[in-house]
Amino acid sequence: MTIEAILKEDIKKAIQKNFDVAADDIILQPTKKEFEGFYTFVTFSLSKAARRAPAEIGQMIGADLEANSSVVSHFNVVQGFLNLSLKDTTWLELFDDIQTNPAFGTFPENGQSVMIEFSSPNTNKPLHLGHLRNDFLGESLAKILKASGFDVVKTCLVNDRGIHICKSMLAYKELGNSETPASSGLKGDHLAGKYYVLFDKEYKQQIAQLISDGMTEDLAKKNAPWMLAAQKLLLLWENNDADTVALWKKMNGWVYEGFSQTYNKIGVSFDKTYYESETYLLGKNIIEEGLQRGVFFRKKDNSVWIDLTAEGLDEKLVLRGDGTSVYITQDLGTTELKFSDYHSNRYLWVVGNEQDYHFKVLFAILKRLGRPYAEECYHISYGMVDLPSGKMKSREGTVVDADELVDQMVQTAADRTQELGKIDDFESTEAIKLYDQLALGALKYFLLKVDPKKRMLFNPEESIDFQGHTGPFVQYTYARIRSIIRKAEQAGLSAELPSPAYKLHQAERELIFSLSLYPSKVLSAANEFAPSLISLYVFELAKVYNQFYAEVSIFADPNPEAVKFRIALSKIVSETIHKALELLGIDVPERM
RNA sequence: GGUUUCGUAGCUCAAUUGGAUAGAGCACCUGACUACGGAUCAGGAGGUUUGGGGUUCGAAUCCCUACGAGACCA
Known part of the structure; x- marks a missing residue:
């Protein structure tokens, strides 16, 4: 059972005992930084049923938890907010659970399979910045879904005709x-x-x-x-x-x-990989089937339509009068083909939000046709990438070419790294590998840190920034921790949990708290199809570690227990950063 | 014209889905043990959440409206 689950259970009991009110699902939120505590329970909504002031309710529940909960050490109440602090022994147990779980943040197979289609380029021009957002989203989501327990198949539909x-x-x-x-x-x-x-x-x-x-x-x-x-x-x-x-x-x-x-x-x-040249004739048999079953109807000019006004959509053409297909016809056919090839439980399409309407129609038709997979189709709709100059228009030559962009990023990474001169001893192949890691880390992080649904602005100058809220910032934190681990190994210092009597430093508690959030972030990212949740999390974790690093001394602490514990903490943080970045498709360097 | 998405610090983005004094990064000021890696950390300044109404203990978030931007459908 997680700490949060224990807390919820204890709060539920306290409410029942003190007010004789059956509380439905308890919602906890992280305590704001300016207050003491880690978990906050909001009591306003209980006020009516318990017939008491919110602050009083907080006091009573808090006192009850302090006396009876196995995990709460103390509390404070501000208005209707009950802020809870945990016992140090609880923090240590929590950390030990994380440390001893090699699969921390990955979930057992859930027996469900999911197919995710993304990228889907045209063969008449090279990939551009817009494709990169699509590609990175697709690749990252595939990894996140896998970590959350799905069996994932990645597909690409090439528009080759x-x-x-x-x-x-x-x-x-x-x-x-x-x-x-x-x-x-x-x-x-x-x-x-x-x-x-x-x-x-x-x-x-x-x-x-x-x-x-x-x-x-x-x-x-x-x-x-x-x-x-x-x-x-x-x-x-x-x-x-x-x-x-x-x-x-x-x-x-x-x-x-x-x-x-x-x-x-x-x-x-x-x-x-599916090729449109091999699938563009599919779907016509489905139209025929739908006609016979009365799902579609034929107009005087021989064209075939479906009336989706009941779903709040319009009438939609599904086959032209001359018998040729439209996009939706092909999509019906291709989806059927995917199903017969893989029988996946879910189907995802990573496609820009300009096609929101198209997918609403497609899914509505599949439902009308009673297809078994119709209820498990999702359009992962993402926003366009704009430039400071406005929209990307291929005809006006304002597109940012993917290959050129990557090359520029690599060059910038090389320049920055050489300026700093920290890796002058690297072999050239090692250095080249590092530049690629940093360049792609910066680029992927930049495109994945924003909520996919939202349209975003690509500012070339900011994207090549390696400081602040960037991929290289997180990579740097990782590399620095690795350096500490190497030093610890050389000194023969092992990573160990301290005795239960150990008094934790606040920076240590914050680090454990931050670590403990990781698994739930993986699940939310999978549920919401949002790699950005992982991006924001790993940045936060890196920041918390850097604060810890600045506040406490790892090797110089007089208490040998503290030294070993902090090495253990560092190690787990580096592993978690590694895992999280991996979900984003970003590599970690040992040195940079 | 119809449908739809959006509008948060100078800029780029957050805000646990209705909760606390709306938070980060960049840029701008000020500072940091001469070595656990400064691609870092601490601090300062920066907001009528596009405007106006409403719903309630409580709104950036929900409803209405005006303005502005994008997308889709002809």
Whole structure:
């Protein structure tokens, strides 16, 4: 039983005994820093039932706990807030529980499986900053869910077909001169992206030309020669034209090579990749099934719809009049495919909040169709990443390229580290590894510290900061503790729990308290799909340790019990930082 | 136009889901055992939580309204 559970139980008893009131679930909150105590119970809501003033209730419960609870040492009451302090023996027991539990913060398998889809790039351009938030969220959530007991399958749905792909293919056919990644020295995804941009440039000129020849803008957009050619290419592709398919395969192959380099660098991987080219025809049979069962209806123009007004949504097209699919058709098919492949208990999609409506519709349709997995589908909707200059617009060239960004971060990490000159004895491979750890630590932390649901601003100058609320701050705390542990080992000092009579320093109590919060943070992060909870926690833990470090002396304390205890505390803090950062996909350096 | 999300210190974000005098980091001032790693720590200043109403013991949080921003649907 956790301390919190014991406290709740004791408070419940005290309420029952003193006021003859059956208390429902007791809620405890951490005591604010300006007051003494660690756990606070708020008594206002009891006031009516107990027919006493909140402060009086606090006094009575507090006195009862002080006398009878096995864990409470003393208390104070401020207005309706009862603040509780624990016995030192309780703190030591609590720490011992943490210390002796190698699985601290990870939960046993719960028998549930979950599939999480994320990243899902288009193969017509390289990854950018927006993908990074998605990738880091997905990768981190997968780890958090695993730690909380789920069996996790990571998937990626690659958008590898469609008109946008044909655009870059067309531009390449027209202007490519057989250029390859090898001949140009460009990464494959960047090469494909280059032709996508070239298409857009030429296309715009063609539109302008047609307009100046007297055509309306709408018509010009539809009739520009390159647009017509791209659409023709799409038809050829759909009809399996050998040359077209060959070009498509060649260019996509380059892109995949480029993507895998990037994923590798940033530590992202998938258990299963789906390709839209293999799934885009799925779903039509589901439409047929739904029509027969009366879930969908056909309009005069032969298009198929569903009426979701009862769910507060609109009528939604699910199949065009000419029998071709829309996005939702494909998603119905792909979800069915996932289910038949894995039979997972839950399905998650990490997709930007611009698609909130799309997913509401998708899930509503799945429910109408009575799919067994319909109730366990979740859209992990995250906010867009803005720049100080405003939104990222690929057409306006304001996107932040992922590869460039990572390279810049690595360079900055190298510069900072060399300025400080603490690792001048490192081999160059060690140094390079460290720069990567710091660069990605900073970047991942920056993107994961904000509540995923919220839109966030990416300020390039702040993101490369290594001080304050950053990944490297936490990494630094870890490295410093590791240095202490090494020193302790050299001195032959072991990590040991002191005798029950040991009088704890306040900084030690705060450290144990902070440590004890970790498992519940893992669970909340999993329940709320919010890695930010782990980010905020690990930063707080690092701060508490740094305060402890500044306030007490570890090796110089005259009491040998204190020395060994503080080594033990340090060790567990370093391990917890390690675990927490791991959940964020961030590496820890031994020295920096 | 319809639907929807949001608005917190100069800037970037928190606030245990309705609880205490709204907290951190950055930036700005002031300080820290000459070695347990200063990429650190301690302190100062900085707020009518966009404005206005309401609900109650209590509101950044819930309801209404105005303004502002984003997204989606045509």
